[in-house]
Every structure is written in structure tokens, then in C-alpha cells.
Amino acid sequence: ILNVEQSPQSLHVQEGDSTNFTCSFPSSNFYALHWYRWETAKSPEALFVMTLNGDEKKKGRISATLNTKEGYSYLYIKGSQPEDSATYLCAFSGGADGLTFGKGTHLIIQP
Amino acid sequence: EPEVTQTPSHQVTQMGQEVILRCVPISNHLYFYWYRQILGQKVEFLVSFYNNEISEKSEIFDDQFSVERPDGSNFTLKIRSTKLEDSAMYFCASSEFGGEGSEQYFGPGTRLTVT
Numbered sequence: 001i002l003n004v005e006q007s008p009q010s011l012h013v014q015e016g017d018s019t020n021f022t023c024s025f026p027s028s029n030f031y032a033l034h035w036y037r038w039e040t041a042k043s044p045e046a047l048f049v050m051t052l053n054g055d056e057k058k059k060g061r062i063s064a065t066l067n068t069k070e071g072y073s074y075l076y077i078k079g080s081q082p083e084d085s086a087t088y089l090c091a092f093s094g095g096a097d098g099l100t101f102g103k104g105t106h107l108i109i110q111p
Numbered sequence: 112e113p114e115v116t117q118t119p120s121h122q123v124t125q126m127g128q129e130v131i132l133r134c135v136p137i138s139n140h141l142y143f144y145w146y147r148q149i150l151g152q153k154v155e156f157l158v159s160f161y162n163n164e165i166s167e168k169s170e171i172f173d174d175q176f177s178v179e180r181p182d183g184s185n186f187t188l189k190i191r192s193t194k195l196e197d198s199a200m201y202f203c204a205s206s207e208f209g210g211e212g213s214e215q216y217f218g219p220g221t222r223l224t225v226t
Contacts, residue, residue: 031211032212034215041219043217043219044217045217046217051211091154093212097159097167098158098169099156100156101153
């Protein structure tokens with residue numbers, strides 16, 4: 001059974017502050033790591049797909065890093081805004097079609 | 112921007128009844144998936160579908176479940192005889208390419224409640 005863990009489970013951040021959270025995954029049989037942003041009642045939105053050790057990806061104020069050797073990825077949000085409030089999911093791909101998800105980090109930005 | 116759509120948004124059914132959940136994937140996508148999330152738990156993979164056949168399925172996807180692409184646009188998940196434990200949010204996803212690095216685009220989900 002593949003174990004994908006995310007921490008923290010929930011996070012309250014003041015508007016304007018920067019924040020980050022973690023996804024840990026198996027370091028063997030790694031193919032890709034996906035990050036999704038999921039707002040209630042909407043579709044999970046794909047943020048990044050990362051495949052190479054040392055990869056860094058950026059989309060506006062959000063960026064992610066990947067360490068496949070130790071099995072973790074960080075997601076960073078710079079200068080948090082209220083619209084960043086969402087659940088952030090990571091998902092591991094180990095060569096199969098299906099993604100294995102973590103439980104998510106629920107981020108709340110306080111004005 | 113193209114998106115995956117799902118209907119209905121909420122389905123309530125009685126135990127033992129059959130339900131069909133519908134999805135319209137993004138039009139040029141060739142790979143289709145179903146996932147589910149039981150309340151408070153992780154999103155779990157059910158099945159992937161390509162070229163009109165199942166390419167992979169999880170242990171959850173037993174004989175009670177089936178998938179079909181009845182026409183060029185719809186992709187359906189059927190549960191033959193629903194159980195209480197089938198209550199969950201069911202997500203459809205599609206991708207243009209197969210392979211592990213391919214981005215999967217998700218629909219908004221159908222909340223299934225079995226009473």
C-alpha cells in the first residue's frame with residue numbers, strides 16, 4: 001500500500017504572509033508527483049506535475065520543489081491572499097494509471 | 112477553457128438500487144478515470160479507461176462497478192446494487208496523454224448518498 005502523507009492537515013495564515021506545506025511519498029518506483037488546488041464545490045485544479053529530482057515549478061505566487069531521493073515535495077505560497085484559501089492535494093504516481101493522493105492541507109487565509 | 116463536467120451534482124439512492132454517474136471528459140482527451148472520496152478520507156483511484164476498455168482498476172472496483180463510453184462524449188460509472196459504504200464523492204478525470212507525467216483534469220464530482 002502506497003503511503004502519501006501531507007502536513008499540516010490544516011493551516012491558518014494571515015493575509016500577506018508566506019507559507020509552505022509538505023507532501024511525503026515513497027522514494028522507490030517514483031514516476032511523478034502532482035499538486036492540485038481544490039476549492040469547495042469546484043473541480044480540483046491541476047497546479048503542477050513534477051517528474052525530475054530537484055525540479056522546481058512556479059505559477060504566479062505558488063511554487064513547488066521536489067526531492068525524489070528522500071521522498072518529499074514542498075508547496076510554497078508567497079504573500080498569501082484570501083483567494084488562496086483551499087485544500088491543496090498532492091498525488092503520487094508510481095507507474096500505474098491511478099494517482100495515490102494524500103489527505104490534503106486545508107489552508108485558510110485570514111484577512 | 113475546456114473542462115470536465117459531471118451530472119448529477121448530488122444523487123440520493125436507496126441501498127440495493129442501481130445508479131449511473133455521468134461524465135463528459137474534455138473533448139480531445141483519450142484517457143479517462145474515476146476516483147472517489149469517502150467523507151474524511153483520501154481521494155482513491157477506482158479505474159482508468161482507454162481505447163474503449165479498462166486499462167487498470169483498483170481493489171475497490173469490484174463486480175458491482177462498471178464503466179462505459181456509450182458515445183463519443185460521455186463516460187459513465189455504474190454501480191449495480193448500491194451499499195451504504197458506496198456513499199462518497201465520485202470524481203471523473205481525463206487526460207490527453209497516458210503515462211505518469213500526464214496531467215489529469217478533474218470534474219467537480221457527484222456526491223452519492225446511499226440510504
